[in-house]
Amino acid sequence: MRYVSHKQLHDFSCRIFIKAGMLAEEAAIASTTLISADLRGIDSHGIARLPGYMRLFKQGRMNPRPQIKTIHESPSTLTLDADNAPGLLAGPYAMDLAIKKAETCGTGWVAVQNSNHFGIAGFHAMRALHHQMIGIAMTNASPLVAPTFSTSRLLGTNPIAFAVPAFNEPPFVADFATTTAANGKLEILQRKNENAPLGWIQDKSGNTSENPNELAVGGALLPLGSDREHGSHKGYCLGATVDILSAILSGANYGPWVPPFVAFLNPPDNPVGKGIGHFFGALRVDAFRPADDFLKHMDHWIQTFRQAERVNPNQPIIIPGDPERLTEFTRIQEGIPLHPTVDNSLIALGKELDISF
Amino acid sequence: MRYVSHKQLHDFSCRIFIKAGMLAEEAAIASTTLISADLRGIDSHGIARLPGYMRLFKQGRMNPRPQIKTIHESPSTLTLDADNAPGLLAGPYAMDLAIKKAETCGTGWVAVQNSNHFGIAGFHAMRALHHQMIGIAMTNASPLVAPTFSTSRLLGTNPIAFAVPAFNEPPFVADFATTTAANGKLEILQRKNENAPLGWIQDKSGNTSENPNELAVGGALLPLGSDREHGSHKGYCLGATVDILSAILSGANYGPWVPPFVAFLNPPDNPVGKGIGHFFGALRVDAFRPADDFLKHMDHWIQTFRQAERVNPNQPIIIPGDPERLTEFTRIQEGIPLHPTVDNSLIALGKELDISF
Numbered sequence: 001m002r003y004v005s006h007k008q009l010h011d012f013s014c015r016i017f018i019k020a021g022m023l024a025e026e027a028a029i030a031s032t033t034l035i036s037a038d039l040r041g042i043d044s045h046g047i048a049r050l051p052g053y054m055r056l057f058k059q060g061r062m063n064p065r066p067q068i069k070t071i072h073e074s075p076s077t078l079t080l081d082a083d084n085a086p087g088l089l090a091g092p093y094a095m096d097l098a099i100k101k102a103e104t105c106g107t108g109w110v111a112v113q114n115s116n117h118f119g120i121a122g123f124h125a126m127r128a129l130h131h132q133m134i135g136i137a138m139t140n141a142s143p144l145v146a147p148t149f150s151t152s153r154l155l156g157t158n159p160i161a162f163a164v165p166a167f168n169e170p171p172f173v174a175d176f177a178t179t180t181a182a183n184g185k186l187e188i189l190q191r192k193n194e195n196a197p198l199g200w201i202q203d204k205s206g207n208t209s210e211n212p213n214e215l216a217v218g219g220a221l222l223p224l225g226s227d228r229e230h231g232s233h234k235g236y237c238l239g240a241t242v243d244i245l246s247a248i249l250s251g252a253n254y255g256p257w258v259p260p261f262v263a264f265l266n267p268p269d270n271p272v273g274k275g276i277g278h279f280f281g282a283l284r285v286d287a288f289r290p291a292d293d294f295l296k297h298m299d300h301w302i303q304t305f306r307q308a309e310r311v312n313p314n315q316p317i318i319i320p321g322d323p324e325r326l327t328e329f330t331r332i333q334e335g336i337p338l339h340p341t342v343d344n345s346l347i348a349l350g351k352e353l354d355i356s357f
Numbered sequence: 358m359r360y361v362s363h364k365q366l367h368d369f370s371c372r373i374f375i376k377a378g379m380l381a382e383e384a385a386i387a388s389t390t391l392i393s394a395d396l397r398g399i400d401s402h403g404i405a406r407l408p409g410y411m412r413l414f415k416q417g418r419m420n421p422r423p424q425i426k427t428i429h430e431s432p433s434t435l436t437l438d439a440d441n442a443p444g445l446l447a448g449p450y451a452m453d454l455a456i457k458k459a460e461t462c463g464t465g466w467v468a469v470q471n472s473n474h475f476g477i478a479g480f481h482a483m484r485a486l487h488h489q490m491i492g493i494a495m496t497n498a499s500p501l502v503a504p505t506f507s508t509s510r511l512l513g514t515n516p517i518a519f520a521v522p523a524f525n526e527p528p529f530v531a532d533f534a535t536t537t538a539a540n541g542k543l544e545i546l547q548r549k550n551e552n553a554p555l556g557w558i559q560d561k562s563g564n565t566s567e568n569p570n571e572l573a574v575g576g577a578l579l580p581l582g583s584d585r586e587h588g589s590h591k592g593y594c595l596g597a598t599v600d601i602l603s604a605i606l607s608g609a610n611y612g613p614w615v616p617p618f619v620a621f622l623n624p625p626d627n628p629v630g631k632g633i634g635h636f637f638g639a640l641r642v643d644a645f646r647p648a649d650d651f652l653k654h655m656d657h658w659i660q661t662f663r664q665a666e667r668v669n670p671n672q673p674i675i676i677p678g679d680p681e682r683l684t685e686f687t688r689i690q691e692g693i694p695l696h697p698t699v700d701n702s703l704i705a706l707g708k709e710l711d712i713s714f
Contacts, residue, residue, distance in 0.1 A: 074463030106431030
């Protein structure tokens with residue numbers, strides 16, 4: 001396992017994106033989004049995806065020179081047509097507009113159509129933190145999840161993120177797929193040839209399964225809650241709400257029509273909208289109460305939860321965002337560990353495009 | 358089991374609330390909120406709670422003549438001090454202000470402090486539907502839920518509701534506690550003397566338990582997801598977000614300080630805010646795209662999900678809100694079934710206050 005500094009990864013990613021036709025400034029923004037996943041330890045959404053993004057550019061399925069346009073507007077809302085941009089670029093663009101709206105209006109809400117995979121939701125939500133705002137980000141994704149009682153794959157893992165600023169404490173950052181397990185966790189099990197816990201996956205007939213390869217033969221991921229008795233209908237509600245806000249509000253594809261983000265699968269040929277959809281929100285805390293009051297009570301909330309009684313003395317209570325922040329702290333210093341498969345794919349990509357890695 | 362018409366229940370509830378000191382008009386609003394739970398089949402939140410509400414009025418812990426006040430405002434936001442009103446009244450009041458904000462601003466967001474139990478979240482969210490808006494409602498609640506890895510009860514069942522209008526199809530209405538099981542479901546098991554499924558509850562040491570009475574001896578409800586391996590940290594994130602939006606934004610009590618809604622338990626004597634907190638949102642769909650486009654795609658979404666492949670041919674796929682709407686349809690015609698215990702408690706309440714039931 002090789003460790004590479006995040007700056008080096010960022011630089012490599014930039015040069016690759018520029019080679020794909022992106023403007024230098026936009027390549028830098030997209031690379032910052034991408035590498036934030038590696039820094040925060042969500043390796044499935046980071047530099048490992050670079051070769052995949054390049055395949056989408058090559059196939060003409062992602063636009064390196066997008067003209068992102070506002071297509072609808074109200075005082076607190078905006079709808080964007082991302083012109084088939086990488087979501088890595090459209091995400092920060094849209095979130096910054098939500099923040100701008102919130103500055104004047106108290107809150108700002110931006111729906112995005114015609115976009116692509118946007119990396120980790122948490123990164124976008126966190127842009128609000130520096131403005132003393134609560135940030136919200138979500139996206140739909142290609143269908144891998146079956147609603148409760150169904151064998152049809154109609155929803156993506158549809159992640160949602162909430163970032164909340166505090167005063168002295170680090171921020172609260174929740175960022176999670178609305179399924180029991182994210183797809184990245186299955187990929188890890190596939191690589192290790194290990195079984196999945198029951199409750200993550202069903203087979204093509206809707207029976208619970210431990211086979212992490214079940215999705216290749218008609219199986220599906222399960223909504224958060226796993227089964228009806230344990231609340232899978234709630235996970236289904238949540239994933240559905242993300243789909244509706246991200247795509248039906250914006251005019252993107254929804255449900256089974258969300259295009260895949262892997263180049264070897266073709267998008268459905270009867271689209272119901274444009275690209276994939278995202279939804280962003282920013283809430284200025286001082287639009288609700290004086291900022292200092294909010295931030296200090298948030299500190300108190302965090303401290304209370306952190307100091308709660310533990311089931312196991314060695315396992316601290318986690319404040320959402322803690323593990324990712326600690327990983328980022330370490331990886332800024334020690335570099336980002338690259339799995340040999342990923343490392344080799346990046347070296348190959350660099351060779352192909354004549355960019356050293 | 359006696360069946361009573363919803364109009365008769367509404368009338369009884371009104372007269373009881375008036376006897377408690379409420380204005381007739383406000384008693385009618387609160388009763389509509391209350392009976393909506395009975396109509397929609399969420400019996401734990403309906404007329405069965407009336408004696409409990411009366412005990413809170415009697416103890417001076419809920420204010421029958423509140424002066425609800427705006428204490429903070431921005432173009433798209435409001436914060437209300439509900440003056441210790443019944444949440445049954447403060448909820449519709451706040452939601453209607455969110456709708457008004459959305460009319461001018463595209464979206465409207467209202468945080469409420471100093472309130473009490475507000476009935477079912479779905480009722481409030483659904484007020485937005487008649488305005489071609491998406492409605493959002495959530496509330497915190499007294500602490501019964503332990504965060505992942507903890508034995509401390511720090512969160513309530515903190516429900517959240519999303520209501521989305523459609524064109525010809527009935528609306529999408531998701532309304533769920535952010536725990537594996539709502540507290541009402543435990544109460545049913547307690548009454549029947551039946552065990553709970555594993556994954557709903559933990560005992561005071563944090564071990565999973567089937568005992569539905571575990572909460573009486575230091576146990577806790579589990580966040581949606583049940584355990585770490587099945588994503589309980591996501592349910593914890595969601596419940597925590599509801600707590601933060603409802604209480605830290607508004608200035609209400611949060612976490613372990615949320616006052617209980619049963620009169621036999623005293624509120625904590627070191628409050629960190631005022632009463633319990635709610636959070637409401639309204640999003641005008643035509644602030645994002647032409648309303649007809651939205652509504653027709655929503656129809657298509659609903660039809661697609663309804664027609665998905667079934668695991669069991671006899672179990673249809675449920676669109677969120679279907680079961681409650683069908684129950685309402687039946688109960689409007691056949692009346693609301695009253696469990697003998699509830700029936701007797703209402704008769705006793707009526708006698709006590711000289712109001713026939």
